[in-house]
Amino acid sequence: MAFVFDTEIRVSIDWTQNGAPKDATTTLYVEPPNSTSTLYTSTSGVTHPSTGNYYLDLDGDIAGTWEYRFVAASPKGAAEGYFNVEPSRIDALNP
DSSP: OEEETTEEEEEEEEOEETTEEOOOOEEEEEEOTTOOOEEEETTBBOEEEETTEEEEEEEEOSOEEEEEEEEETTTTEEEEEEEEEEOOSSGGGOO
16 A cells, blocks of 8 residues: 555554454554664554554655554464555655
């Protein structure tokens, strides 16, 4: 999926166990195109609005491919994904 430069982008996960929503200690690794990985947790940055649901809003301020990985401690699980941020058509706006 591609997003416009400098857009807020939401990455999210819905943890389930036996088909039902399940809370889990959640860790999120985010690696923007500059390869400086950042770690977020359910107590430092990741929002937990309802049972089993976790998300983080990112500022897509670096053009290129962003990668992320959600990890749950219990129940044990993981999910990875990526998205692309397109550079601005206005050259002066690109870092």
